[in-house]
Amino acid sequence: MKNKPIILVTNDDGIIAPGIRALVNVMNSLGEVYVVAPNKPQSGIGHAITMDTILYCDSVQIDNGSQKEWECSGTPVDCVKLAISNILPRKPDICVSGINHGSNSSINIMYSGTISAVIEAGIEGIPSVGFSLLDFDWNADFEPAKKYVCKIVKKILYNPIPKGGISLNVNIPKKKIKGMKICRQAESKWKESFDKRYNPKGRTYYWLIGDFINFDKKSDTDEWALKNGYVSIVPIKFDLTDYPILNILRSWNFILLFIFLDILL
Amino acid sequence: MKNKPIILVTNDDGIIAPGIRALVNVMNSLGEVYVVAPNKPQSGIGHAITMDTILYCDSVQIDNGSQKEWECSGTPVDCVKLAISNILPRKPDICVSGINHGSNSSINIMYSGTISAVIEAGIEGIPSVGFSLLDFDWNADFEPAKKYVCKIVKKILYNPIPKGGISLNVNIPKKKIKGMKICRQAESKWKESFDKRYNPKGRTYYWLIGDFINFDKKSDTDEWALKNGYVSIVPIKFDLTDYPILNILRSWNFILLFIFLDILL
Numbered sequence: 072m073k074n075k076p077i078i079l080v081t082n083d084d085g086i087i088a089p090g091i092r093a094l095v096n097v098m099n100s101l102g103e104v105y106v107v108a109p110n111k112p113q114s115g116i117g118h119a120i121t122m123d124t125i126l127y128c129d130s131v132q133i134d135n136g137s138q139k140e141w142e143c144s145g146t147p148v149d150c151v152k153l154a155i156s157n158i159l160p161r162k163p164d165i166c167v168s169g170i171n172h173g174s175n176s177s178i179n180i181m182y183s184g185t186i187s188a189v190i191e192a193g194i195e196g197i198p199s200v201g202f203s204l205l206d207f208d209w210n211a212d213f214e215p216a217k218k219y220v221c222k223i224v225k226k227i228l229y230n231p232i233p234k235g236g237i238s239l240n241v242n243i244p245k246k247k248i249k250g251m252k253i254c255r256q257a258e259s260k261w262k263e264s265f266d267k268r269y270n271p272k273g274r275t276y277y278w279l280i281g282d283f284i285n286f287d288k289k290s291d292t293d294e295w296a297l298k299n300g301y302v303s304i305v306p307i308k309f310d311l312t313d314y315p316i317l318n319i320l321r322s323w324n325f326i327l328l329f330i331f332l333d334i335l336l
Numbered sequence: 337m338k339n340k341p342i343i344l345v346t347n348d349d350g351i352i353a354p355g356i357r358a359l360v361n362v363m364n365s366l367g368e369v370y371v372v373a374p375n376k377p378q379s380g381i382g383h384a385i386t387m388d389t390i391l392y393c394d395s396v397q398i399d400n401g402s403q404k405e406w407e408c409s410g411t412p413v414d415c416v417k418l419a420i421s422n423i424l425p426r427k428p429d430i431c432v433s434g435i436n437h438g439s440n441s442s443i444n445i446m447y448s449g450t451i452s453a454v455i456e457a458g459i460e461g462i463p464s465v466g467f468s469l470l471d472f473d474w475n476a477d478f479e480p481a482k483k484y485v486c487k488i489v490k491k492i493l494y495n496p497i498p499k500g501g502i503s504l505n506v507n508i509p510k511k512k513i514k515g516m517k518i519c520r521q522a523e524s525k526w527k528e529s530f531d532k533r534y535n536p537k538g539r540t541y542y543w544l545i546g547d548f549i550n551f552d553k554k555s556d557t558d559e560w561a562l563k564n565g566y567v568s569i570v571p572i573k574f575d576l577t578d579y580p581i582l583n584i585l586r587s588w589n590f591i592l593l594f595i596f597l598d599i600l601l
Contacts, residue, residue, distance in 0.1 A: 119384045123379070125543060152528045152544065153530060181459070182383055187382065238578070256576060256577045264421055274392065276390040278391075305577055306585060308581070310521050310523075316500070
């Protein structure tokens, strides 16, 4: 790469979160940094976009680094779209998101604004990486994570990108990191329950709570890596087609069977 | 299936939308119907969940069918979680979402609340189908779509489900339907632009606009099927691991290369 790379930084914890400040700090050493991030926390916002209302996006300076910054009233995915379309001087060389306060491993990527920003950049053909630290604390220590963030971003910037692009979901243990593992997403889910309460007027309301369940005990998953002290690196994509089921449906002769169903049911 | 199937119905256009009323009408002929749907439009909400505030979920009756109904202050994914956890007498036999006012083909599934509800049900191990009509009009004619909705749901209810479950994204042409096709998600994206305006106080704001681009001209995609008058049926999944890239990263010796990067950069 001849010129200084252009790096887009976003997150879902909001532009003032210590996690994104740590990420900006590392990125300033690697390129020309543009931060376009939500003006408020957006955890659990997934791949939401703002269609039916307006977006504000204002230039700000949160700390004293060399980055240029904008805070946006929308979601992380809005931030990526607006950055590429209206703010950056050209398509960025990489988009990084995070460092999230808390894990985005396995099934959690479905709900994560941090990772949805990474996927959106992937859709745009931009190499992208989401970083999450396994510590929900606002005052979490991001220092041990910085070394791995720097290494992974350098790797993407200075090596040939596979045809079809690359998007990575990187989770980082809180401390005592043993190394890194390339992983697949573990089969897992949240077992939900809702805490049912009554408001002062007697109307029922609910708080979402739940327990995380990992069904997947194999050693090639992100959950395994993290449990065993490794940084997990999962390549992710945005083609949700279930190809094995596609083949099953075709072999079932799904369409022709409708003729029999019409007779039988 | 010995007992009457239990059918969970939701959507992202809101519980009073004509599309969900058409879906409820068909489902009442097939089983015991529970509607748990947002109390307001939620298009573009993706896989968002409500974590930092409360949810209301109140029993309502929108029209005169045999269904039981609840309107929820949260997102479509919240509706699925709350329905399974607190409302339904048991795990449903199927979850259907829609009928969406407008297409959810190809890349649009990333942004769609309708399809996120389908994916959430899939995570819970529940067979699920999202239906969308290629007509954004609030007063769209859902009658021609009903026949296909009924056939597809019957097929899922009365045939063995593949191991690992089944979730389908079904899009239905507006009229002159030729038949059905099993498809993969087309490679596509939105080319965004933002309409930049100024509020009465002079502050800049933006409206998201954009043009849909289909890069994928092959005949096995949902875009092809729809363009040629067929109902498109795409099996979808929630494992976002990019397996081809996983293999490339492993063959690159991604981890070992860091040692050289440490020296070179």
